[in-house]
Amino acid sequence: MEKKPVTIKEIAKRLNISVSAVSKALHDDQSIGLRTKMRVRAMAEELNYEPNQTAIFLQKGRTNTIGVIVPSLVESFFPQVISGIEEVANKHNYVVLLGQSMEDPEREQMLLETMKKHRVDGILISISKNTFQYDHLKKIKETIPLVFFDRIPDMKEIHYVACNLVSGTVQAMNYLLQQKHRIIGMVNGPEKLFSSKERLEGFRQALSKNRLKYDPSLVVNSDLSKESVIQAVKELLSSKRKPTALVAFHDNAAIDIIEYLKSIKKDKTIPVVSFANLPMSSHTVFKPAASLEQYPYLQGQKAMEVLIDVMNNKSTNAAANSAFYKVILDSRLVILK
Structure with a gap:
């Protein structure tokens, strides 16, 4: 025994x-x-x-544990973010409690409640692509320091770290426009997703700056599954104004698009630009022409640094609690071909 x-x-x-x-x-x-x-x-x-560390932590009013919620670890983007988070967390003697929402808002809510019960000192979260109601996020942030990263909700008075997707999309569009493409299509993410709205805004800005008319038929939303992405491409290619180039929501979508274009023998004529610049993108045979670097490791570091500052100021500085961190990193276009 x-x-x-x-x-x-x-x-x-x-x-x-x-x-x-x-x-x-x-x-x-x-x-x-x-x-x-x-x-x-x-x-x-x-x-x-x-x-008894639990008793000691409860006595001190802190557990030196932070919760991290990501949509999924299948993409290499989020593991890189977590590495950045843990690098800073370890330096400040924090342990990371990790959960995956699997793009499910209900699972996301369950993870938030579980982390609250485990008395984490703060939470870092990148919301699921299907999270459009924010009641569970508002409820948690009233009691626990909460910092968003990468995928942020369309909410006021929140702390977040993200890349400038508007200027990033402008860079992607300018790259294609400089190559004389005038009919450019976009395979976007879910319409209500805030980062989808940012990409659309960048798309429209780039066209406006180049005195080109925005055509809503050239932007098709998808749920980012392979089937949905391919269906979006089919819709674009069947349009009266067939695009000669495409902007994809991220590298995974770009790979699905290029694989499909190869299958119908159009890969040579339709370049694809995407987001994330994942390591695999430069090695796959279906790599995009260019991709926007979104610095996942740096996002993780910055998000953890913000959370530590928010946690430290929670009870000692009332004025600091009325100010909100909005850390925006500039994306950088990386040419892959």
């Missing part, structure tokens, strides 16, 4: 002193004499006593 952990009650009983005296001795309290401290420490070592 496994032995139960030794408690300070056992040490107190062996030494015939109070539990309070043992606790103070182990915490080097000045009210306890040196001889008693030495006796307590010796007995603790003899009994292989280990402090």
